[in-house]
Amino acid sequence: MARMRQRTRTRLAGRSPQLREVPPMAYEITDNPLRGVEAKQSTNGHYGIFDQGAQVWSWQPDGTEPVIWMSAKSWFAEGQPIRGGVPICFPWFGPGRNGDLYPMHGFARLQNWHMSDVKDTLDRDGRFIVEYTLNESMTGDQAQWPYPYKASFQAKFTPEYLGLELRVENVGTEEIVFDEALHTYLHVGDVSRVSISGLEGATYLDKVSGAEAEVQSGDLTITAETDRVYASTGEVVIHDPALGRDLIVSKSGSAQTVVWNPWVDKAAAMPDFGDDEWHQMLCVEAANALDEPVVLRPGEVHCLKQRITLA
Numbered sequence: 001m002a003r004m005r006q007r008t009r010t011r012l013a014g015r016s017p018q019l020r021e022v023p024p025m026a027y028e029i030t031d032n033p034l035r036g037v038e039a040k041q042s043t044n045g046h047y048g049i050f051d052q053g054a055q056v057w058s059w060q061p062d063g064t065e066p067v068i069w070m071s072a073k074s075w076f077a078e079g080q081p082i083r084g085g086v087p088i089c090f091p092w093f094g095p096g097r098n099g100d101l102y103p104m105h106g107f108a109r110l111q112n113w114h115m116s117d118v119k120d121t122l123d124r125d126g127r128f129i130v131e132y133t134l135n136e137s138m139t140g141d142q143a144q145w146p147y148p149y150k151a152s153f154q155a156k157f158t159p160e161y162l163g164l165e166l167r168v169e170n171v172g173t174e175e176i177v178f179d180e181a182l183h184t185y186l187h188v189g190d191v192s193r194v195s196i197s198g199l200e201g202a203t204y205l206d207k208v209s210g211a212e213a214e215v216q217s218g219d220l221t222i223t224a225e226t227d228r229v230y231a232s233t234g235e236v237v238i239h240d241p242a243l244g245r246d247l248i249v250s251k252s253g254s255a256q257t258v259v260w261n262p263w264v265d266k267a268a269a270m271p272d273f274g275d276d277e278w279h280q281m282l283c284v285e286a287a288n289a290l291d292e293p294v295v296l297r298p299g300e301v302h303c304l305k306q307r308i309t310l311a
């Protein structure tokens with residue numbers, strides 16, 4: 001794989017210091033602010049993923065507002081969680097089923113994954129695919145989850161949708177049990193005006209009140225701190241009147257949809273989250289956690305997919 005493509009402007013060798021424009025869609029391996037790969041498009045289009053956590057942090061099709069949300073207060077520091085984008089939670093979600101695991105959401109989001117492939121057809125169709133791998137030899141001694149595994153992640157950036165695919169294979173000799181989630185932060189115009197359809201009738205755990213078997217009635221609206229784990233395998237649509245668009249979030253291989261917005265007090269309590277940033281974000285996550293972990297016998301593979309489409 002070429003480690004570096006040209007930046008958007010390149011100095012021509014042996015000529016006067018004139019700058020030549022290269023084709024408008026180009027990608028580069030970047031260290032800004034963490035190592036990863038970024039692609040820029042002709043107007044304001046932007047795709048970005050960090051090696052740390054194989055974490056997508058930008059999907060903005062050309063001519064649109066960003067679809068993936070990233071906090072201006074995120075730390076962007078090696079070994080620290082990145083606030084925004086699509087954290088990959090693995091092999092546990094939150095503090096785990098019994099609430100005693102650390103770091104939150106598992107060790108995979110704090111590790112540098114190996115970038116194994118980049119497929120660039122940006123000039124032809126605006127598509128860009130980045131693949132990463134992770135396994136137990138890269139994650140070292142993990143006393144809380146000491147099992148052999150192979151994980152791979154593919155992020156497919158296209159002008160129409162962002163496709164995310166996490167595969168985990170049990171390469172050991174005993175059964176493994178793990179949680180996982182694609183913890184997608186979406187950018188919305190005003191979270192208090194959005195409505196989310198597709199969850200009607202689904203039972204949910206309300207992590208704010210502690211109620212365990214609530215049932216969603218009608219569309220979900222966000223009017224306070226919201227942290228819910230819905231038993232739901234289907235698609236949801238986020239209607240966003242402030243930005244005048246809908247986001248369709250579809251998925252497969254996932255038993256639960258998690259919806260999270262910290263609202264005023266929790267936002268203020270998080271050091272890597274701006275006090276007012278909760279207005280413009282909403283997490284809609286594809287998960288298998290709590291009472292629905294993934295169980296793999298030796299040699300088995302599980303695939304979790306999420307797709308965000310701009311409508």
Ligand SMILES: O=P(O)(O)OC[C@H]1O[C@@H](O)[C@H](O)[C@@H](O)[C@@H]1O
Pocket residue numbers: 081094104105183207227228258260283285
């Ligand atoms: O602050 P973190 O570790 O990134 O987690 C953010 C949130 O992630 C959500 O998925 C959880 O349901 C919330 O409980 C949690 O607060």
